[in-house]
Amino acid sequence: MNFDFSDDQKQLQDQARRFLADKCPTTAVRAVLEGGQTYDRALWIELGEMGFLGAAIPEEFGGVGLGHLELCVIAEELGRAIAPVPVSSSIYLAAEFLMAAGSEDQKRSWLPKLASGETIGTFAYGEGLGRVTETSIKATVAGGKLSGTKSPVPDGEIADVAVVAARDGGKVSLYLVDLNGPGVTRETVESIDPTRGQSVLTFKDAPAERLGPAGEGWRLAAEVMDRAAILLAFEQVGGSDRALEMGRDYALDRMAFGRPIGSFQAVKHILADMYVSATLARSNAYYGAWALSTGSSELPVAAATARVSATQAFQHCSKNNIQVHGGMGFTWAFDCHMYYRRSNNLALTLGSQSTWEDLLIDRLRQRNDTPAAA
Amino acid sequence: MNFDDTPEEAAFRSVARAWIQANAPRELEAELKSGGFGNNGLKSVDPIQVAKAWQKKKAEAGWACLHWPKEYGGRGATPIERVIWGQEEGVYGALSGLFIIGHGMCGPTVMAWADEATKERLLPPLASGEHIWCQLFSEPAGGSDLAGLRTAAVPATDGSGDWIINGQKIWTSGAQHSDYGIVITRTDPTVPKHKGLTMFWIDMKSPGIDIRPIKQANGQSGFNEVYFTDVRIPDSQRLGAVGQGWSVSLTTLMNERLSIGSGMPTGFPELFDFCMNLRTEDGLAIDDRSVRSRLAGYAVKASGLKYTGMRAISALSKGETPGPENSIGKLVAGATMQELAMYALDLQGQAGLLSDPTQAAAGARFQQMLLRSPATRVEGGTDEILRNIIAERVLGLPGDIRVDKDVAFKDIPTSGRG
Numbered sequence: 001m002n003f004d005f006s007d008d009q010k011q012l013q014d015q016a017r018r019f020l021a022d023k024c025p026t027t028a029v030r031a032v033l034e035g036g037q038t039y040d041r042a043l044w045i046e047l048g049e050m051g052f053l054g055a056a057i058p059e060e061f062g063g064v065g066l067g068h069l070e071l072c073v074i075a076e077e078l079g080r081a082i083a084p085v086p087v088s089s090s091i092y093l094a095a096e097f098l099m100a101a102g103s104e105d106q107k108r109s110w111l112p113k114l115a116s117g118e119t120i121g122t123f124a125y126g127e128g129l130g131r132v133t134e135t136s137i138k139a140t141v142a143g144g145k146l147s148g149t150k151s152p153v154p155d156g157e158i159a160d161v162a163v164v165a166a167r168d169g170g171k172v173s174l175y176l177v178d179l180n181g182p183g184v185t186r187e188t189v190e191s192i193d194p195t196r197g198q199s200v201l202t203f204k205d206a207p208a209e210r211l212g213p214a215g216e217g218w219r220l221a222a223e224v225m226d227r228a229a230i231l232l233a234f235e236q237v238g239g240s241d242r243a244l245e246m247g248r249d250y251a252l253d254r255m256a257f258g259r260p261i262g263s264f265q266a267v268k269h270i271l272a273d274m275y276v277s278a279t280l281a282r283s284n285a286y287y288g289a290w291a292l293s294t295g296s297s298e299l300p301v302a303a304a305t306a307r308v309s310a311t312q313a314f315q316h317c318s319k320n321n322i323q324v325h326g327g328m329g330f331t332w333a334f335d336c337h338m339y340y341r342r343s344n345n346l347a348l349t350l351g352s353q354s355t356w357e358d359l360l361i362d363r364l365r366q367r368n369d370t371p372a373a374a
Numbered sequence: 375m376n377f378d379d380t381p382e383e384a385a386f387r388s389v390a391r392a393w394i395q396a397n398a399p400r401e402l403e404a405e406l407k408s409g410g411f412g413n414n415g416l417k418s419v420d421p422i423q424v425a426k427a428w429q430k431k432k433a434e435a436g437w438a439c440l441h442w443p444k445e446y447g448g449r450g451a452t453p454i455e456r457v458i459w460g461q462e463e464g465v466y467g468a469l470s471g472l473f474i475i476g477h478g479m480c481g482p483t484v485m486a487w488a489d490e491a492t493k494e495r496l497l498p499p500l501a502s503g504e505h506i507w508c509q510l511f512s513e514p515a516g517g518s519d520l521a522g523l524r525t526a527a528v529p530a531t532d533g534s535g536d537w538i539i540n541g542q543k544i545w546t547s548g549a550q551h552s553d554y555g556i557v558i559t560r561t562d563p564t565v566p567k568h569k570g571l572t573m574f575w576i577d578m579k580s581p582g583i584d585i586r587p588i589k590q591a592n593g594q595s596g597f598n599e600v601y602f603t604d605v606r607i608p609d610s611q612r613l614g615a616v617g618q619g620w621s622v623s624l625t626t627l628m629n630e631r632l633s634i635g636s637g638m639p640t641g642f643p644e645l646f647d648f649c650m651n652l653r654t655e656d657g658l659a660i661d662d663r664s665v666r667s668r669l670a671g672y673a674v675k676a677s678g679l680k681y682t683g684m685r686a687i688s689a690l691s692k693g694e695t696p697g698p699e700n701s702i703g704k705l706v707a708g709a710t711m712q713e714l715a716m717y718a719l720d721l722q723g724q725a726g727l728l729s730d731p732t733q734a735a736a737g738a739r740f741q742q743m744l745l746r747s748p749a750t751r752v753e754g755g756t757d758e759i760l761r762n763i764i765a766e767r768v769l770g771l772p773g774d775i776r777v778d779k780d781v782a783f784k785d786i787p788t789s790g791r792g
Contacts, residue, residue, distance in 0.1 A: 001377055001454075001691045003684040069375060248769050263772040265758070268765035275764050276706060279699045280678025287681045290375050309674035357670035358663070364646065364673060365660065 003286060005073060012066075013073035016052060020081040026335045032084035032195045033338060038158050038188075039197075044085045048117025053091050057099070062112025068227075072234045072289045079235025080242045082342045084195035086120050086155035088235070088349065092228040094121025097163045097174065100227075101212030101220050106176060110161060122159040124150035124177075124201055125221060131355050134218045139166035139203065146177055146208035149200065154349055156199025157188040164208065165217050172217035175208035182206065193345035195338070226303035229350055230288035236310035236346050237285050240278040243317040243339045247271055247324040254326075261324075270324060274317045281306075281313030301367055304360035311347045311356070318343035377684065379458075380691065386455050390437075390462045397431055398466045399424060406465045408737075422551055425472045429503025439477050439501040446485065446493060447501025454690040475547055476500050476507030480556050483626045484575060487613040496554065496575070508578070509626065510543040510557035510600055515788070517545075518759050520558075521567045521620060522778075522786070525602060527559035527574070537561075537574070537612075539582075539605040545753070549585045549598040552578045556626070557602075558619050563784040570783055571619030574611045581605070592745035637683050638707035638750075641714045641743050642676035645669065648718055648736050659721055668717055675710050679703060698768040705760045708750035715743035 005013070023043050032040055047053050056071040057063020064070075071091075078087055095114045098107055098121075113119035126132045127139065128151055139148025146166055153162070156179075164175045177184070183206030191198040212220050248271055251262030261267050288306030291299040318339040322329035329336040347353055379387055402424065405416055416424065432438045433447060440456040442448020451459070460467060470477075481500050485493060499505045516523035525541025539559055549555070555576050562570035578585075582605035587595040614622040649669060652659040659665050682703070686696035718740035719726030728734040729741035751757045765771045778786045 001379065001383070001684065001688050003375060003377060003681070003688040004692075005375060244769075248771065251771060259775070260772055262765075263775065265762065265774070268769075268771050269758070269761045271769055271771065272761035272764040275768060276702045279682060279702055280675060280706065283681035283685055283699075284674055284678050286375070286685065287677065290377075293375060304670075305674055305677050308670055309678055312671075312674065354663075354667060357667045360670045360673060361660065361666040365650065368646070368650065 003290065005069060005289075009069055009073050012070055013077060016074050016077040017080070019046075019050060019052075020077055020083065024081040024083050026082070026338060029082050029084050029195055029338055030335075033341075035194070039086055039155070039195075040084045043083065044117045044120075047083075047085060047087070048115065053087065053117050054115030056091075057095055057111055057115045061099075061107050061115070063115045068231075068292045069289055071231060072285075072292070075231045075234035076238035079238030079342075079346075082195065082239060082242075082338055086122070086158060086196065088196070088228065088232055089122035089155040089159060090114055090117075090120045092231040093123040093224065094159075094161065094163055096224045096227050097123065097211060097220070100224055101174065101216075106209070106211065110176075119160045120155060120158050121161045121163065122153055122155045123221075123224075124153045124156070124162045125165040126153075127151060132351065134172055137165050137167065137172050137218075139164065141166045141168040141173070141175055141208050141210075144208060145183070145205040146175060146203045147183075147205060149202050151200040152189065152191065152198035153201050154196060154198055156201050157186055157197055162201065163211060164203070165221055166208070168210075168214065171215035172221075173214050174211040174217040174220055176211050177203065177206055177208050191345070193341040195342065196345055196349070225350060226300055227292060229303045229307040229356070230285070230292045232346055232350055233281070233285040233288055233306040233310035236314040236343070237278065237282050239339055239342060239346070240274075240281060240310070240313040240317040243314070243321040243336075243343075244271065244274045244278055246336065246339070247274065247317075247321040250325050250328075267324060270320050274320050277313040277316045281309045284309035298367075300363045301360070304356050304363055307350070307356045308353065308360055311353050314343040315347055383454060383458060383691065387458050387462060390459050393435060393437065394462055394464075394466070397435070398463075399428060399469075402469075403465060406468050421469075422472065425469045426503045428466065428469045429473060433502035438503070439481065442477075442481065442485070442497070442501060446481075446497035447499075452690075454687065457687050457690060472506055472548060472551065473500075473503060475509050476505070479509050479626045480507040480554070480575075483556055483573075483613065483622060486625045487573070487622055488575070492575075492610075500554075505553040506548060506551050508546050508549045508552040508555040510546055510549075510555045510576070511623065511626075512543065512545040514542060514544050518756055520623070521571065523558060523560060523571070525557070525559050526563075527561050527572060527607070530606065535609045537607045537609065539574075539576075539602045539607060541602050543600040543602075544588070544597075546585075546598045546600050547596060549578065549600050550587060554578055556613065558623050560783065561616055561619075564782050565617075566780055567778060567783045567786065568620045569617055571623070572616050573613040573619040573622040574607050575613060576605070576607055576611065580607070591748065592742070594746075637679060638703050640672065640676045640679065640707050640710045641718075641740070642672045642710070644736065644739055644743075645672060645714050645718050648740070649721070652721060652735070654721075665721070672710060672714050675706055679706055698764070701760060701764055701768070704750065704754065705757055705764075708747055709757065711743050711750065712747035715740045715747060719744060 023046060028040055051064040052074045054063030055066045055074055056068045059065035098110055114121055146164060148166060159179055162177050162179055164177050165172050166175055183204045185202040187200045189198055189200055251267050252260055254261045285306045288302045291302035322336045322340060325336050328334050405418060429438060436449055439448040440451035440459050444450045481497060484496055500507055511520060513523045513525060527537040527539045530536040530538050555578050556573060557576050558571055558573050560570050561572040582603045584601040586599045588597045588599055589595055649659040649665055656662060682699050686700050689696040722735050729738045731738040734741055766773055
């Protein structure tokens with residue numbers, strides 16, 4: 001049995017960690033948070049040059065052609081660094097949509113530019129308050145022109161191209177829309193984590209090109225969101241580990257009552273529980289990585305499992321990191337709130353925790369009903 | 375990344391599987407599968423007799439104590455082979471519950487600390503199931519603080535060199551069935567607590583030993599109290615030097631934490647099945663959104679433990695030592711089962727009160743879990759001790775301040791109210 005990453009993959013992870021320690025310290029995240037920029041453009045371009053963005057994109061489409069296990073370890077490091085770059089929108093979603101459903105032309109047009117970071121993609125499907133369901137999608141396409149409003153759209157302000165879920169008469173289909181083209185209005189809105197910003201996109205007769213078969217949009221979206229959920233789970237696992245380390249380090253340094261606070265069991269047990277949730281999430285994320293890389297029929301179960309577990313862990317670790325830091329953890333000057341903000345962003349961005357809990361139970365049930373299940 | 379056996383592992387698995395298929399007591403399979411929590415569930419046969427028979431059969435074919443050296447009755451197998459054997463033995467592994475303490479803890483301790491002649495005499499009949507062993511560590515006043523134990527061994531006054539033991543042990547699994555045990559005693563109360571301890575092996579039929587089953591909170595009796603009244607032990611039964619008992623006990627306890635791949639049950643599969651079939655006034659329980667949310671939370675815990683185990687097995691497969699992530703198994707499984715069992719009862723409404731297997735839903739399985747799970751959170755290291763271990767050994771946080779550290783044992787206060 002070899003339920004682990006290979007030595008080469010671990011080496012790649014180490015390389016990504018060192019790169020990000022150098023290029024993406026928390027001061028870089030803070031620069032975006034404090035409003036100087038919408039994302040770290042220089043870091044984004046370098047991530048492209050290093051081949052990190054294109055790790056899972058085939059060489060013929062401008063990527064590095066490694067695979068999804070490699071992208072998983074890179075995602076973990078991006079999560080650890082809470083990198084202020086649109087990687088989930090552009091790589092885990094837009095590029096995955098193109099690889100899953102794009103025509104040869106569409107792949108040739110967009111994938112090389114997504115892999116290099118020159119172009120940013122996103123996925124626009126929700127239309128306001130509440131869970132997104134197939135019936136909640138109202139945007140329409142008629143004669144190749146898209147109209148409707150999508151909100152919130154992650155990285156909508158900086159994206160060049162969006163995969164948009166809309167209907168042409170009947171069922172939901174997916175469309176590629178050039179956000180720099182006519183008929184597109186963007187409005188950036190405040191959100192809990194400005195380092196991965198949110199926008200409202202309004203389309204009025206914007207040119208839209210179908211991606212994938214007509215009427216298959218909802219199925220495709222579910223498939224690609226499963227893949228993205230696993231990659232995001234690795235970001236969450238990386239973030240959990242870092243939040244745990246921050247809490248541990250502070251508990252070792254901070255003195256109270258003449259002792260390091262980490263010598264009090266009340267504090268030790270908080271940190272031990274953070275370790276437990278981070279470990280469970282890591283193991284579940286590995287399950288997701290295995291399913292993603294092998295194309296297993298278990299992928300839907302594995303994705304929901306990885307997602308629910310990772311969301312729990314990052315939420316748990318980031319909030320308790322603040323708790324261990326006490327009052328200092330609630331200052332703007334300390335970094336704890338940036339992890340807390342990111343954990344809440346990641347918990348919601350691809351559909352809320354309760355949405356994924358529902359999906360997990362549906363899928364476990366289907367698996368139980370399938371006699372051939374492994 | 376894969377779950378596949380290496381060619382060597384696959385070859386070992388097929389040999390093990392073939393032998394088990396040809397030799398296992400298949401007539402007991404159904405009964406073992408329906409086993410309860412806290413016992414192997416056998417009612418149609420004498421569980422001691424069938425356990426001994428299965429162990430003897432395994433020993434004769436070289437399948438006993440896989441991790442032990444061959445000269446002491448083991449197989450000299452690798453850690454990964456031991457895991458594969460456990461997977462293949464499956465439900466029949468429950469028959470070996472009687473021997474877990476002896477094979478997993480007492481045997482390795484004897485192996486590490488006894489002289490060669492003693493090892494050759496004691497270990498093979500332990501491996502083959504002829505003898506059952508127990509571990510006499512915990513005391514009424516020494517649980518988490520094991521080194522606070524009070525059972526005293528003093529030199530006999532007749533100059534024979536023998537030791538005379540007086541005191542009381544508690545939570546001794548299988549003492550009533552045991553032929554031998556290892557017992558940790560205090561031989562010097564004038565030095566700090568860890569320094570005055572000495573370990574012995576002991577014949578459980580020795581005069582002066584009185585074994586009384588403990589009626590547990592769940593009504594079962596899996597554990598015992600063992601009273602020692604002027605029990606005489608020859609000095610030749612000492613394991614390690616006088617005063618070295620704490621180091622000897624660490625050999626035993628380290629082996630306790632090495633049992634990998636034997637995933638602890640959480641009760642999740644049972645709860646999921648239950649919710650798939652339970653009809654409420656609104657339809658099936660599993661269609662209720664609040665039920666689904668709870669189930670998902672338990673599902674990821676069960677899955678997280680399963681795949682944490684897979685990571686440990688993978689480390690073994692590569693010849694590495696599994697990392698500290700294994701310390702979370704009991705901590706997660708015990709608390710999860712306790713909470714999940716009460717949730718299953720809640721879904722049953724007032725009828726959840728019933729624990730009569732002929733009346734209660736799912737054969738009263740959840741009621742059994744509810745009543746047994748408090749013990750899981752205490753035995754073999756409480757949840758709190760496990761959290762301390764994770765905090766100190768994994769995360770590197772400071773140890774507790776020990777006010778009794780440099781105090782002679784006899785001067786440590788024994789009552790919180792002075």
